[in-house]
Every structure is written in structure tokens, then in C-alpha cells.
Amino acid sequence: MRGTASALPASKSIANRVLIMKALAKSESALHNLSDANDTQLMLRLVNSPETEIDVEDAGTTMRFLTAYFSITNQKKILTGTARMKERPIGILVNALRSLGVDIAYLEKDGYPPIRINGFSSQKTNAISIRGDVSSQFISALMMVAPVLPQGLTLTLEGKIGSRPYIEMTASLMRHFGTTAEFAGNTISIKPQTYRAAEFTVESDWSGASYWFSFVALAKEADVVLPRLSLQSLQGDRAIADMTALGVKAELVNGELRLTKASGAKEISWDFTHCPDLAQTVAVICAAKGIKGNFTGLESLRIKETDRIAALQNELRKIGADLREDDSTHWTLLPSTKLPSSASFQTYKDHRMAMAFAPLATLMNVEIENPSVVRKSYPRFWDDVRSFGFQIEVR
Structure with missing residues (x-):
């Protein structure tokens, strides 16, 4: 397979952060290359919505x-x-906001949406402790609003920190928009500051790029070009480029990322703590290529769009592989010894399940149930797949 993944989306992780910062700056900052992914389009529409009820769908x-x-x-x-x-x-986020002085109520089940924000009159504290191992998005959310708090904010992250690159991404983008977050050890300190208007171009999405690493890893021959990607990216999923053990060589050629075949390993160890969205991609590659995987850092997968650990276990068994939970922090991927000629995979309303299993089409006939779920992050994924010569029939 040869060609360019020309529809590769822009990073929604970056886009959603800069959209919040633009709103906090109360500016008309020019933002370029915003993705047409549903998550980004939702943020673009909702951040300035005058409506009282905000429906974030599955974002x-x-x-x-x-x-x-x-x-x-x-x-x-x-x-x-x-x-x-x-x-x-x-x-965890609601409790943090309540401690700051926000009046928030749960409308159905305590600890879960839907929620009602009743108001914020004055800041009660400028120091909060929050778990670092649940979701970096809670931490990033607090970081971004901290500069506009009258007293600023000091965040102490308790225990293991997950998805650290995404916290560092937030701090870097804040600097671009004129504010500073000091991140040292397990403490983030942010003084009262003013966001400023700034022009910004969003780079391509490394999470979306990971599926093309999978296509290249599994194909007999491959030469794939991915546009607008940087090897110095802020995105945690850029880690996929370092895993030549999966059988892929990545190099910048004339400003674009070129993927070609490389010799892979028989066994790998990977900690997904800082790049959990790569887990499904890597698991499928290992399962199909006969690579035994020793995995850690998968804990957060249980609270994603679906329970991704259970979903992977169910679907990998269809090709004779297994994701075995050894204990609460370690998993072993036992690869397939013989792939079937065809298989049908459920997506569990999870865009990453659809795209992670699609590259198996290089080796067998694949059916993906509810393929439209990719609209969440990579709306034109199937168009890119077609452009490489794969025949797709939609029923």
C-alpha cells in the first residue's frame, strides 16, 4: 500500500484547549486548521453558546x-x-470546583453528569489537591481557568500522574496565549494573569496517525505519507513513532512523515500511562503480528467511551488473541497463532475500536459494525482507507 493519508484530522486535544483559551481571552484570535471531528465542532459551537442546557453528546x-x-x-x-x-x-472535578466556591448540583446520580452550575461569586481557596491518576483532563480543565481566578491556583497532584504529556501540552499552550503555569514535581502553580489574543495553527492528530502505523505494520509492503505532523509534537500519542519494534520506521521527508516497513520484535513492553489512546492500536498490531505484549498503564481505559479493556478482550478473541489481566496494573497480550479469513467487530460506540481493528483488512476480510462512530475524531477515515485501494462496502 502506497499513498498519502490526506484527510488526517487536526488534533482535537490541542483544538479544544485553544478554543477554551480563546474564549478566556475574550478575543477574536485566528485559529487555523481546526478539525471537522465532532468533538472539536461541538466545542467550537458550545463554548460561546447562549443556551442554558449544553449537550456535549459523547465528548x-x-x-x-x-x-x-x-x-x-x-x-x-x-x-x-x-x-x-x-x-x-x-x-473529582466537581469537588475541586466546589472547593473553589462554585455552586454545582448533580441532577441524577452523584458524581456523574448531568450537572447544573448555579454560580460562582467568590474564590474560597487558592490551593487544591487532586488525584493525578484518573484523568489529566480534570487537571487541564482547572489549569486553563486558573489564571482568571482572583487568587490564582496551586494544584497538588496526588500519587501517580497519568497522561503527563497532556498536562504539559496545556501548560505550553497557555504560554502561547500569554499565561504561565509552573509545573514542578507534583505541583502546578498558576498566578492571576490575563490571557491575550494569539494566532494559532493546530497540527495534525497523532492519535489518528497511529492507525496508519498499524496499516504499515500489518501490510506486506507499505509506503505511507502523513501530512502536518511533527516529531517534536506536544501530543502524548507521538510515542507511537518511537516503537520501531512494531515493524514501522517513521522519518520526516520534505516536512512530511513517511512510514515504511521495518523489522519488528517478538515481544514488547509498553507503559500506556501517558498515551492511553494508543492501547487499542498497539494491542491489535501485536495480536495480528504475533508479538507478545507486556502492558501497564491501562487503568484509565475503563472510563473511556466504553470499557476499552473489556471491549478489546471480547474482540481480540475473534482472531484468536487474548488480553489477559495479570493483576490490577499488568496485562499480557497473547497474540494469535492463526488469523481467521474473516471476522466482524463490534465498536461499542467507540471510534477507536473501529479504527484500531480496520487495519486487519491488510490480512483478512473485515466487517466493522457501526462504522460511522469515527466521526468523533476522524470523520473522513474511511475515505482515506479507500484512497489506499481498499474496497469498502457499506450496509
Whole structure:
């Protein structure tokens, strides 16, 4: 397979952060290369919405960032979402905002959306402790609103810190928009500051790029070009470029990332603590290439769009592989010894399940149930797949 993934989306992680910062700056900052992914388009539409009820659908980042943004800017809102969104915990963020002085109420189940923001009159404290191992989005949400707090904010992250690159991404983007967050050890210190207007171009999405690493890893021959990607990216999923053990060589050629075949390993160890969205991609590559995987850092997968650990276990068994949970922090990927000629995979309303299993089409006939879920992060994924010569029939 040869060609360019020309529809590769822009990073929604970066886009959603800069959209919040633009709103906090109360500016008309020019933002370029915003993705047409549903998560980004939701944030673009909702951050300045005059509506009282805000429906974030299935967008977890949008729910968390807007909860902090509407709270600290004293906007009375109800935030709700899909049935799955109502199962995704938000209590840690709500408790932090309440300690700051925000009046927030749960409308159904304590600790979960939907929530009602009733107002924020004065800051009660300038220091908060918050778990570092649940979701970096809670931390990033608080970081972004901290400069507009009268007293600023010091965040102490308790225990192990997950997805650290995304916290560092937030701090870097804040600097671009004129504010500073000092991140040392387990403490983030942010003084009262003013966001400024700034032009910004969003780079391509490394999470989306990871599926093309998978296509290259599994194909017999491959030469794939990915545009607008930087090896010095802020995105945690840029880690996929370092894993030549999966059988992929990545190099910058004329400003674009070129992926070609490389010799892979028979066994790998990977800690997904700082790049959990790569887990499904890597698991499928290992399962199909006969690579035994020793994995850690998968804990947060249980509270994503679906329970991704259970979903992976169910679907990998269809190709003769298994993701075995050794204990609460270690998993072993036992690869397939013989792939079937065809298989049908459920997506569990999870965009990453669809895209992670699609590259198996290089080796077998693949059916993906509910393929439209990719609209969440990579709306034109199937167009890119077609452009490489794969035949796709939609039923």
C-alpha cells in the first residue's frame, strides 16, 4: 500500500484547549486548521453558546473543559450528554470546583453528569489537591481557568500522574496565549494573569496517525505519507513513532512523515500511562503480528467511551488473541497463532475500536459494525482507507 493519508484530522486535544483559551481571552484570535471531528465542532459551537442546557453528546473532553469554563466564568448552565456520558465520572472535578466556591448540583446520580452550575461569586481557596491518576483532563480543565481566578491556583497532584504529556501540552499552550503555569514535581502553580489574543495553527492528530502505523505494520509492503505532523509534537500519542519494534520506521521527508516497513520484535513492553489512546492500536498490531505484549498503564481505559479493556478482550478473541489481566496494573497480550479469513467487530460506540481493528483488512476480510462512530475524531477515515485501494462496502 502506497499513498498519502490526506484527510488526517487536526488534533482535537490541542483544538479544544485553544478554543477554551480563546474564549478566556475574550478575543477574536485566528485559529487555523481546526478539525471537522465532532468533538472539536461541538466545542467550537458550545463554548460561546447562549443556551442554558449544553449537550456535549459523547465528548468527554468537552464535558470536562466546559464544566470548569462555565463555572469560573459564572455562567449558569446545565451540562448533559449521551447515556454513556452519564456513566463517566466527573466527581473529582466537581469537588475541586466546589472547593473553589462554585455552586454545582448533580441532577441524577452523584458524581456523574448531568450537572447544573448555579454560580460562582467568590474564590474560597487558592490551593487544591487532586488525584493525578484518573484523568489529566480534570487537571487541564482547572489549569486553563486558573489564571482568571482572583487568587490564582496551586494544584497538588496526588500519587501517580497519568497522561503527563497532556498536562504539559496545556501548560505550553497557555504560554502561547500569554499565561504561565509552573509545573514542578507534583505541583502546578498558576498566578492571576490575563490571557491575550494569539494566532494559532493546530497540527495534525497523532492519535489518528497511529492507525496508519498499524496499516504499515500489518501490510506486506507499505509506503505511507502523513501530512502536518511533527516529531517534536506536544501530543502524548507521538510515542507511537518511537516503537520501531512494531515493524514501522517513521522519518520526516520534505516536512512530511513517511512510514515504511521495518523489522519488528517478538515481544514488547509498553507503559500506556501517558498515551492511553494508543492501547487499542498497539494491542491489535501485536495480536495480528504475533508479538507478545507486556502492558501497564491501562487503568484509565475503563472510563473511556466504553470499557476499552473489556471491549478489546471480547474482540481480540475473534482472531484468536487474548488480553489477559495479570493483576490490577499488568496485562499480557497473547497474540494469535492463526488469523481467521474473516471476522466482524463490534465498536461499542467507540471510534477507536473501529479504527484500531480496520487495519486487519491488510490480512483478512473485515466487517466493522457501526462504522460511522469515527466521526468523533476522524470523520473522513474511511475515505482515506479507500484512497489506499481498499474496497469498502457499506450496509
